[in-house]
Amino acid sequence: MKKLINNPDDVVTDALRGIAAAHGGALEVAIDPHYITRADAPVQGKVALVSGGGSGHEPMHGGFVGMGMLDAACPGEVFTSPTPDQMLEATKAVDGGAGVLHIVKNYTGDILNFEMAADLAREEDIEVEAVVIDDDVAVQDSLYTAGRRGVGTTVLAEKICGAAAEERRSLKEVADLCRRVNDGGKSMGMALTSCVVPSAGEPTFELGDDEMEIGIGIHGEPGRERVALEPAAQVVERLAAPILEDLSLSGGDSVLAFVNGMGGTPLIELYIVYSELVKLLGGRDIAIERNLIGPYITSLEMAGCSITLLKLDDELTSLWDAPVNTPGLRWGA
Amino acid sequence: MKKLINNPDDVVTDALRGIAAAHGGALEVAIDPHYITRADAPVQGKVALVSGGGSGHEPMHGGFVGMGMLDAACPGEVFTSPTPDQMLEATKAVDGGAGVLHIVKNYTGDILNFEMAADLAREEDIEVEAVVIDDDVAVQDSLYTAGRRGVGTTVLAEKICGAAAEERRSLKEVADLCRRVNDGGKSMGMALTSCVVPSAGEPTFELGDDEMEIGIGIHGEPGRERVALEPAAQVVERLAAPILEDLSLSGGDSVLAFVNGMGGTPLIELYIVYSELVKLLGGRDIAIERNLIGPYITSLEMAGCSITLLKLDDELTSLWDAPVNTPGLRWGA
Amino acid sequence: MTVGHDDVVGWIRAFAAVVEDNRAYLTKLDSAIGDADHGSNLHRGFQAVVAKLEGTEENDVGKTLKTVGMTLVSKVGGAGGPLYGTLFMQMGGPLTGKAEVTPQEFAAALESGVKGVQARGKAELEDKTMLDALLPAVDAISSSLATGANLQEALERAAEAAAKGMEATTPMVAKKGRASYLGERSAGHQDPGATSSYLLLKAASDTLSKVA
Amino acid sequence: MTVGHDDVVGWIRAFAAVVEDNRAYLTKLDSAIGDADHGSNLHRGFQAVVAKLEGTEENDVGKTLKTVGMTLVSKVGGAGGPLYGTLFMQMGGPLTGKAEVTPQEFAAALESGVKGVQARGKAELEDKTMLDALLPAVDAISSSLATGANLQEALERAAEAAAKGMEATTPMVAKKGRASYLGERSAGHQDPGATSSYLLLKAASDTLSKVA
Numbered sequence A, B: 001m002k003k004l005i006n007n008p009d010d011v012v013t014d015a016l017r018g019i020a021a022a023h024g025g026a027l028e029v030a031i032d033p034h035y036i037t038r039a040d041a042p043v044q045g046k047v048a049l050v051s052g053g054g055s056g057h058e059p060m061h062g063g064f065v066g067m068g069m070l071d072a073a074c075p076g077e078v079f080t081s082p083t084p085d086q087m088l089e090a091t092k093a094v095d096g097g098a099g100v101l102h103i104v105k106n107y108t109g110d111i112l113n114f115e116m117a118a119d120l121a122r123e124e125d126i127e128v129e130a131v132v133i134d135d136d137v138a139v140q141d142s143l144y145t146a147g148r149r150g151v152g153t154t155v156l157a158e159k160i161c162g163a164a165a166e167e168r169r170s171l172k173e174v175a176d177l178c179r180r181v182n183d184g185g186k187s188m189g190m191a192l193t194s195c196v197v198p199s200a201g202e203p204t205f206e207l208g209d210d211e212m213e214i215g216i217g218i219h220g221e222p223g224r225e226r227v228a229l230e231p232a233a234q235v236v237e238r239l240a241a242p243i244l245e246d247l248s249l250s251g252g253d254s255v256l257a258f259v260n261g262m263g264g265t266p267l268i269e270l271y272i273v274y275s276e277l278v279k280l281l282g283g284r285d286i287a288i289e290r291n292l293i294g295p296y297i298t299s300l301e302m303a304g305c306s307i308t309l310l311k312l313d314d315e316l317t318s319l320w321d322a323p324v325n326t327p328g329l330r331w332g333a
Numbered sequence C, D: 001m002t003v004g005h006d007d008v009v010g011w012i013r014a015f016a017a018v019v020e021d022n023r024a025y026l027t028k029l030d031s032a033i034g035d036a037d038h039g040s041n042l043h044r045g046f047q048a049v050v051a052k053l054e055g056t057e058e059n060d061v062g063k064t065l066k067t068v069g070m071t072l073v074s075k076v077g078g079a080g081g082p083l084y085g086t087l088f089m090q091m092g093g094p095l096t097g098k099a100e101v102t103p104q105e106f107a108a109a110l111e112s113g114v115k116g117v118q119a120r121g122k123a124e125l126e127d128k129t130m131l132d133a134l135l136p137a138v139d140a141i142s143s144s145l146a147t148g149a150n151l152q153e154a155l156e157r158a159a160e161a162a163a164k165g166m167e168a169t170t171p172m173v174a175k176k177g178r179a180s181y182l183g184e185r186s187a188g189h190q191d192p193g194a195t196s197s198y199l200l201l202k203a204a205s206d207t208l209s210k211v212a
Ligand SMILES: Nc1ncnc2c1ncn2[C@@H]1O[C@H](COP(=O)(O)OP(=O)(O)O)[C@@H](O)[C@H]1O
Pocket: A079, A080, A081, A108, A109, A110, C030, C034, C035, C037, C038, C041, C042, C077, C078, C079, C080, C081, C083, C117, C120, C121, C122, C123, C128, C129, C130, C131, C176, C177, C178, C191, C192, C193, C194
């Protein structure tokens, strides 16, 4: 295992100390239990947004805490959902009296732990709503299964709902908006290499030199199918086609296109992927109104990418454009 | 070779098309020859900053074009300095009458090509000054050799000089400032893995599973020495000690600390490196006034990091804090 | 023929040691159809549990089991944390106030714990989860005790049933948890949670049978 | 016994083919002590040169060599682009206006090209660069012609001298170019630029000797 770490068991705590030192003025980092809040939290009268999940997806979620996005993030161990006491403490720390929205990615662990936390917070008279993000079209959806994973759309939902909360919209409005973003945003990812979970010490899966895995999640889970390497144009086709189908996008529609790096893929390749996506969507007369390109929801050092498309309307576009000031996403401030 | 590309020969052009599509309103991308300018170039009366170098270091340099930083960037082929006609065209495109500063990393190829371009530009009556960045303490300096490489300080110089140019300082002032940043900024890097140059198709060097390379540059050049893997704390000690010595930093000094990812190392590890750097500098009573953490001057998908320390004073700090609006670095705008 | 507070603590300690020994194995199973953390998650949790139990003056079986559950909930995370946490918390409920419990009480409490897991995770038998080991085990204890077996025999039957249930997960296509994302590709791999649940029953059989 | 315009073009074309054949080899050498691009850089440049020379009506040896040099400068980049570009541009200078050149003129022009490389790159003999092949080669041509050899013999001597110079770079510690960053670790590897320079001289010997 080749990592710039001290000890597999200390990865999250050491990284949090780094985050605390780096963003001292803007973020507050609690070490026991682990959570990160805006330094100016609680913001009175504003709906507070709390998210969280396993670590290893940086900058998500801790890097999205700040004005215009999250009020708090709860980092679990690497690829392990955080525990209810983290979410409870974070929820209490950021509640500004207007209620707290939990943005939860659809994984059994995240769901169960956030549920417990919400119950505990409600016992302390904090109004909590939870919205589950389940945007991964690689997974077949069904009433009888755990359903689809939450992936790239999470980043977009956190940005857009963060902007709405800054406008002092109500908890119900922000939660409804979050559901709307989840409905309109779909994703699919692929990997060229596996990642290595520090405490496991070896790759979660093995891929041949000429193979890639299509439909992976963000935890080194194996994907939908394993196929031979292909040029970027075909990879983009494989990822985008099921999204387009699922969203039933058609000519004249506008989207936000998010090309995400999995952690080990350099930006130069993500721009190549984006240029292929532009061609593909252009050919179907779908307009990319906004874009986001870079490693925002990662899977440790995995090489690969995901594509997320979010159907835009004027409201979503203007909330996307609103100022945001976090370590991971920043503009207009 | 596992890359999200179409064809090794088209990597740079394909990525430039992606950049053009992604940042249409802010950047203009010329395809023949390759160069990127601010969409609002030339800015009349402002010294224009032009940099460039081989591709594969993204977001540097193209991602640093915009208000408060570069006016133009010239991307060469992967790891190959660009050619004089690129720099000449870029220089002509951004000259706003106040002269053009070429920020050149110290590599024979970059020096020679920029020299030729400057000669050609001067023949067309454009005032050009060139400043060479040579901040890599891994390389021994001597009058009889090619000297030290230009690495991390380049990013800082581009930001700080970009801010000075926005203030309408003169070409001489901006060039002097650039030399001052170069004198006060030193770097050292390390690799856990090699990178693969697309046209070569295989790793530039081979590293054992338990080995790391200390003192590497940003082109997959092998480094100063190869040693056994160590915890992050020791790696940081290996990188920071020679910098501290070279800069003769002492208690009470202030620095900007830049922890750079080489492209394949995830942010979570960079924060761990940063937290070790904080400890090390804290122990010597050196204050980190500003920091930058992330992949900003990369080496394709290489896993590894570099540390750059820049000695700060009030002027440099306030130029660092000035607004910048580029795809790669953005704040205050 | 009753289970005392020390016996329960002994069971938990024994399982913590088993988890330590099987940490890499459980994580390996989780690599194949999950995210390679089940072993380290449980290990982290049971290390915390053992530390918590260290030098405790507590004598109440129910309270101690609740403490175990709450510690797991706050230290494990993932799916395993709330599920195993619920198991122990719910098991503690009916045993609160007791310094020692009869085999019947123990069996009923375990059953209530497993019901808690089911209520929380909403999984059914054959969804390829820990319930595939837990549900048959609980059935085996109750029916053994009902037909006159002693605790030792009942726990042996339970561990055997859990082992069978665990093995039976291999061909299953997962419907719940992370493995469900793999669809058909989840078949052919033993479920990590069912494996740790078998180990929990096996530890019960190994340690508690001595008291019986 | 003169070198005509077509002969020079033949030499350049032959070298372009040699570069194509040795592209991976030159890049491999550059991997060891550089950045793994020397072969693809020269290949890109000479592909452009060959395209440029295609169907040219030009008859002026000097002008053609300058075109070669300028094409290399604008297509190669890196250290190799300006250095090889300068070589051909400076070589073209003294031959401008000539449709055919004598062996002495050819030798003098090559020498002026190599001097240009030296002026631009500021490297000395034994700095482990292309000059370690070029300088001995130029000496060998001049001295061979001076002692009455014909062009064929002179170019053979030059190629031999370049080969020796190239091999001699192996033990050297680089002082110029990217390999210098390696310090002592640059020893033990043959310099890629010296290798391509040898191949250039070898191509001259193979093609131009036919005209001699
Ligand atoms: N809904 C559920 N009900 C019961 N058990 C479940 C459920 N979902 C997952 N599990 C169990 O949890 C195990 C995985 O635990 P763990 O690896 O600790 O959590 P995570 O999947 O969050 O990484 C699975 O092997 C499965 O046995």
